[in-house]
Each structure stands twice: as structure tokens, then as C-alpha cells.
Amino acid sequence: MASEQHAFAYDPEKNYDEDIMAQQRQIEKEIAETQPLVSGLFTFDDIVEEYTSEDAVYRHKIEDLKTRYANMRKTRGDGNCFFRAFGFAFLESLIKDPTDYSRFLELVTKSKDELIALGFPQFTLEDFYDTFIDIVKQVKSPGTVEKLVETFNDQGLSDYFVVYLRLIVSGFLQKKEDEYIHFIDGERTVKQFCSQEVEPMGKESDHIHIVALTKALEVPIRVEYMDREGLTCNAFTFSASDTSDDSLVKPAVSLLYRPGHYDILYPL
Amino acid sequence: MSDKAISGVDGKTQINSSNSLQTENSNNSENNLSSLELLESGSEAAVNIGAVPDFLSAKWDPDDPTDTEVTSPPSPSCIRRIKNDILAIYSEPPPGLCVLPDPNNITKIHALLTGPFDTPYEGGFFYFLIRFPSEYPISPPRVRLMTTGNGTVRFNPNLYKNGKVCLSILGTWAGPSWSPAQTLSTVLISIQSLMNEKPYHNEPGFKHERTSGDCKHYNAIIQHETIRVAVCDMIEGNIKIPDTLRAVMESSFPDYYKYYVQVCESHLHLDGMDMNDPFGDSRPKFDFKSCLKRLNSIKAKLDNNTRESENDDEDEDKLSDTEVDINDS
Numbered sequence: 001m002a003s004e005q006h007a008f009a010y011d012p013e014k015n016y017d018e019d020i021m022a023q024q025r026q027i028e029k030e031i032a033e034t035q036p037l038v039s040g041l042f043t044f045d046d047i048v049e050e051y052t053s054e055d056a057v058y059r060h061k062i063e064d065l066k067t068r069y070a071n072m073r074k075t076r077g078d079g080n081c082f083f084r085a086f087g088f089a090f091l092e093s094l095i096k097d098p099t100d101y102s103r104f105l106e107l108v109t110k111s112k113d114e115l116i117a118l119g120f121p122q123f124t125l126e127d128f129y130d131t132f133i134d135i136v137k138q139v140k141s142p143g144t145v146e147k148l149v150e151t152f153n154d155q156g157l158s159d160y161f162v163v164y165l166r167l168i169v170s171g172f173l174q175k176k177e178d179e180y181i182h183f184i185d186g187e188r189t190v191k192q193f194c195s196q197e198v199e200p201m202g203k204e205s206d207h208i209h210i211v212a213l214t215k216a217l218e219v220p221i222r223v224e225y226m227d228r229e230g231l232t233c234n235a236f237t238f239s240a241s242d243t244s245d246d247s248l249v250k251p252a253v254s255l256l257y258r259p260g261h262y263d264i265l266y267p268l
Numbered sequence: 269m270s271d272k273a274i275s276g277v278d279g280k281t282q283i284n285s286s287n288s289l290q291t292e293n294s295n296n297s298e299n300n301l302s303s304l305e306l307l308e309s310g311s312e313a314a315v316n317i318g319a320v321p322d323f324l325s326a327k328w329d330p331d332d333p334t335d336t337e338v339t340s341p342p343s344p345s346c347i348r349r350i351k352n353d354i355l356a357i358y359s360e361p362p363p364g365l366c367v368l369p370d371p372n373n374i375t376k377i378h379a380l381l382t383g384p385f386d387t388p389y390e391g392g393f394f395y396f397l398i399r400f401p402s403e404y405p406i407s408p409p410r411v412r413l414m415t416t417g418n419g420t421v422r423f424n425p426n427l428y429k430n431g432k433v434c435l436s437i438l439g440t441w442a443g444p445s446w447s448p449a450q451t452l453s454t455v456l457i458s459i460q461s462l463m464n465e466k467p468y469h470n471e472p473g474f475k476h477e478r479t480s481g482d483c484k485h486y487n488a489i490i491q492h493e494t495i496r497v498a499v500c501d502m503i504e505g506n507i508k509i510p511d512t513l514r515a516v517m518e519s520s521f522p523d524y525y526k527y528y529v530q531v532c533e534s535h536l537h538l539d540g541m542d543m544n545d546p547f548g549d550s551r552p553k554f555d556f557k558s559c560l561k562r563l564n565s566i567k568a569k570l571d572n573n574t575r576e577s578e579n580d581d582e583d584e585d586k587l588s589d590t591e592v593d594i595n596d597s
Contacts, residue, residue, distance in 0.1 A: 020324075020325060024325050120449055121356065121449070121451060123352040123353075123355075123356060124349075124352070124405070124448070124449050124450075124451055125449065127345065127348070127349055127352070127405075128448065128449075131345075156343055156345060159406045159448075160345075163406070163448045163449070166447075167449060192444075195444055195447065196443075196444040196445075199447035199448075199449055200444070200445040200446060200447040201406055201446075201447070201448060202445075203445070
């Protein structure tokens with residue numbers, strides 16, 4: 001270690017903070033420029049090289065995915081990918097099949113007053129809510145997938161949509177505090193957990209976020225876990241109610257999870 | 269069921285959580301030193317960006333010309349939200365807090381915080397400049413403390429002499445980060461909570477006194493600097509501040525006058541001694557006697573003004589000579 005330290009010559013005239021910050025900004029900029037918030041459709045053949053450059057085991061897993069899914073969309077890795085991927089994929093599913101639209105609209109319309117009752121300031125909430133509802137209503141106006149892609153790539157609109165989904169999750173966890181307190185690590189209350197891990201933008205989603213969102217919106221989600229072990233992806237279905245049998249649930253949204261990131265999957 | 273306001277961020281909780289951050293031992297030094305220590309503690313820090321805590325690289329200065337979020341124009345939804353934030357403070361003003369949007373730029377806020385009761389900051393006037401970035405409320409506001417005796421006084425382990433405010437919701441400190449549901453009011457209340465009864469303990473790793481009596485001693489330093497810099501300097505006009513806020517200070521001064529005098533008189537025995545800052549900051553010698561002198565002449569001047577204005581009852585436009593920022597377009 002000592003010799004390594006000597007290898008670094010500290011220059012007192014140099015401002016290292018500035019250097020590090022500049023580098024970090026550059027990286028952020030590069031991510032922002034190369035990755036759309038929600039991409040166009042990719043086939044698995046398009047992405048096989050990119051994935052397998054990380055780990056060869058992914059080649060088998062992609063073959064496995066191909067047996068169940070036709071194609072995919074990528075989302076930007078900005079810590080909001082789960083919420084953004086879910087939001088886009090669910091609204092897209094409503095464009096294709098509007099059966100669930102009225103129920104969903106009614107549920108999210110009610111959510112505003114529930115959140116205000118929990119103590120969120122009305123004026124902050126209304127901004128996010130209004131944008132959220134506008135985007136949801138695009139599905140019926142009449143909605144096109146192209147327009148939805150455009151909306152979700154408008155940083156301002158897209159982020160407000162994510163903010164509101166985060167608030168819904170926070171509100172749900174706080175309402176069900178008794179049930180969820182056991183799943184929170186560290187000496188934290190549910191409210192603290194929400195203000196630290198759910199409400200801030202860019203905080204990555206864990207199992208608990210997915211469970212809460214699924215149940216709050218009553219939208220079942222399937223996640224294909226693409227980790228480095230085994231040869232196939234492990235699918236897990238988050239059911240919208242506590243009673244239904246996983247095997248009977250038809251997920252409205254399918255997501256692909258690679259460590260730290262969620263993308264959108266389209267079943268065959 | 270929680271019925272507490274989400275926006276009411278508990279500043280104490282954040283401070284405690286940063287106290288427990290034992291790995292971050294570089295906080296008692298200023299910015300540049302922090303990164304130097306990081307670099308020295310392992311050269312990989314220079315290579316691996318991930319090793320640098322986010323809060324060291326977070327943008328914080330409202331006047332930073334390299335901060336593109338501050339220099340780029342805000343969207344209509346951003347402006348609407350800023351107005352709502354300000355209106356919320358006007359309709360329910362938190363105690364000891366006064367805000368004024370810049371007449372030339374709504375994204376820029378001048379705020380005056382009066383030091384809370386029963387703290388060493390009591391009666392001090394702390395002027396903050398706040399700037400909403402174009403990404404607000406997705407990104408947090410940028411905040412700078414202007415009351416720093418020209419960059420010479422560190423009022424708190426979290427309030428640096430260069431004006432940087434170390435607060436997790438601003439992204440400048442470890443702990444719970446900003447969320448878009450928070451507001452200008454949340455930020456100001458959190459800053460107010462940094463100015464507590466025993467600011468010594470805000471420093472990570474100083475949950476307990478290193479030397480017995482440190483806490484009380486640090487309070488005496490802060491009381492001195494509050495009266496010298498956050499009262500006398502502020503009112504004597506050693507800092508540029510909008511007239512509306514100046515008027516607030518001048519009208520509060522007489523209410524605190526007796527308290528100021530009592531603080532000075534009870535500490536006169538310290539005069540001439542080195543402050544010996546427990547965190548090693550360089551400080552002047554205690555001089556409560558000069559503070560008393562300055563307080564008296566401010567009192568005399570303000571009394572005189574009051575008499576004059578009673579004779580001459582003309583109220584000029586308070587905003588007339590507010591600072592105009594030519595950088596803003």
C-alpha cells in the first residue's frame with residue numbers, strides 16, 4: 001500500500017475537488033446523452049453483445065428470455081428506472097387493451113386526497129398529481145405508443161410522473177405501517193424509510209418498493225431476474241392482492257432485472 | 269397512521285445520522301482539505317469516482333457560473349412551483365424567518381433567519397441567498413450563508429465560512445436526501461434546526477465532548493461571533509442586503525438589545541483570551557467590550573432614526589436599491 005501511495009504525487013496548486021466534480025459531471029452527461037429515458041424497441045439479438053460483454057453467463061439467459069419474450073425497451077440507469085419502466089409499460093399496456101383504464105383512473109384520482117391526509121403539502125402534491133393524471137389520460141385521447149415514448153422522454157413530464165409514483169408508494173407504506181415495519185432494515189420508522197429511500201429521486205428500488213407499488217395500484221408485475229447464477233432467468237410475480245395464486249395472475253407489466261437496473265420486457 | 273407533515277423534516281434526526289457517520293472524518297476541514305484527505309487515504313479515490321461521496325461534489329453555490337442547472341432558464345412549471353413555495357411561506361410564516369424574492373429574478377430568494385431562542389445564535393441575523401435551479405423541484409435549491417464576516421467566520425460545524433450549508437436535503441451532507449415533495453419552507457426550517465442549543469455536537473465524531481467544557485466554550489465563541497458578526501456587522505451595513513430585510517433587522521434590534529448587552533456583560537472576563545476553537549478553526553480573541561460599544565452606538569443611531577422618522581413621515585420604496593444581478597437574464 002505504501003508504494004501505491006507514493007505513486008500519487010499531490011500537487012498543492014491543483015484543486016482536486018473541481019477535477020473530481022468535472023469528471024463526475026462528464027460521466028453523468030455521457031449517461032444522459034447515450035441513454036434515452038425510455039428507448040425504442042430492441043430485439044434480444046440487438047443487446048446480446050452488450051450484455052455478454054459484462055458476463056458470458058448472460059448469453060444463456062438471453063436465450064432463455066427469447067423463449068418467452070419478443071423484445072424489450074431499455075430505460076436510463078438513473079436510479080428511477082423501476083418507476084419509469086413500470087409507468088411506461090403499464091400505460092402502454094392500457095393503450096393496447098383499455099379494459100383496466102377506468103379502474104386505474106378512479107384509483108389514482110382518489111390517491112391525491114389520501115396523500116394530503118397523510119400530511120403531504122397540498123401545493124407540492126397537486127403539481128405532481130396534475131402532470132401524472134394528464135399523462136394517464138393521454139392513453140385515451142386517443143393514445144399512441146409513439147406519443148407515450150415522447151412523453152416519457154420529456155425529462156420534466158417524465159420525472160413528475162416518477163415523483164408521483166414514488167409518493168404513492170410512500171403513502172401506501174405509511175398507511176400499512178404495521179405490516180411493513182418488519183421489512184425495513186436499520187432502526188428506522190416507516191416514515192423515515194420513505195423520506196430516505198422512497199421519496200427522493202434517484203433512490204433505487206428494492207423488493208419493498210415493488211411490493212408496495214403493485215398493491216397500491218393493484219397492478220401485478222412480473223420480474224425476470226437476470227443474475228450471474230444458473231442458466232435461466234428466475235421469474236417472480238408480484239401479485240396485486242394477497243389472496244390470488246401467482247400462477248393464475250396475468251401480469252400487466254413484465255420487467256427485466258439485472259443487478260441495479262430494470263428494463264421493460266414484451267411477452268411473445 | 270402518521271398524521272405528521274411529511275414536509276416537516278426533522279433536522280435533529282439528520283444531524284444525528286451524520287454524527288454516526290464515523291468514516292467521514294474529514295468534515296472538520298473545509299472542502300479542499302476533504303478531498304485531499306480522501307486522495308491520501310487511498311489513491312483509488314482519484315481513479316474510482318464511486319469512492320467520492322456525492323455530497324462532496326454536489327452543487328451548492330447560488331452564484332456558481334459552472335452550475336448549468338442554475339444558469340439555464342427555468343420551465344413554466346418550475347416557476348409556478350417556486351411561486352407556490354413562496355406563497356406557502358407568506359401564508360404560514362415559520363417563526364424567525366423572513367423571505368424576499370429578488371425583484372429581478374424569481375428564482376433567487378433572499379432569506380433572513382433570526383437565531384432561535386435559547387441557542388447561542390439567539391438574536392443573530394443570518395442572511396441566506398437561495399437559488400432555485402431550473403430542475404427544481406427535482407433538484408434541491410442552492411443555498412449560501414452570506415453572514416460569514418466576509419468568509420472568516422464558521423458559525424456551525426455545518427455552516428462553513430465560505431457560505432456552504434451542509435445539509436443532507438441540499439445534497440451537501442450525508443443522510444436523507446432531497447425529495448421533490450419538500451419545499452423552500454422545509455429547507456429553511458432544516459437550516460434553523462442546525463442552529464441549536466449545542467452546535468458543538470453537529471460535528472461528526474463529537475457526540476461527546478473531547479475535553480470537558482468544550483460544548484459550553486464553543487457556545488461562548490458562537491455567542492461572541494453572533495453579536496460581533498451576525499448583529500453588529502449586519503446592522504452597521506458591512507454586508508449588502510435588501511432594504512426590506514434590513515428593516516426587519518432594525519425593527520428587531522431594540523427587542524434583543526437588553527439580551528445582547530447581558531450576553532456581553534456576562535462574558536467580559538473572557539476578553540483578551542484566545543478563542544481556541546475546539547475544531548481548530550482560526551478565530552480572533554474574545555472582545556465583548558468592543559461588541560458592547562458597537563451595540564450602544566447602533567442603539568443610539570436607531571433611536572435617532574426613529575425620532576427623525578417620527579418628524580418626517582415618508583416611507584420610501586423598500587425595494588428600491590435591492591441588489592441587481594447583472595448575470596441574470
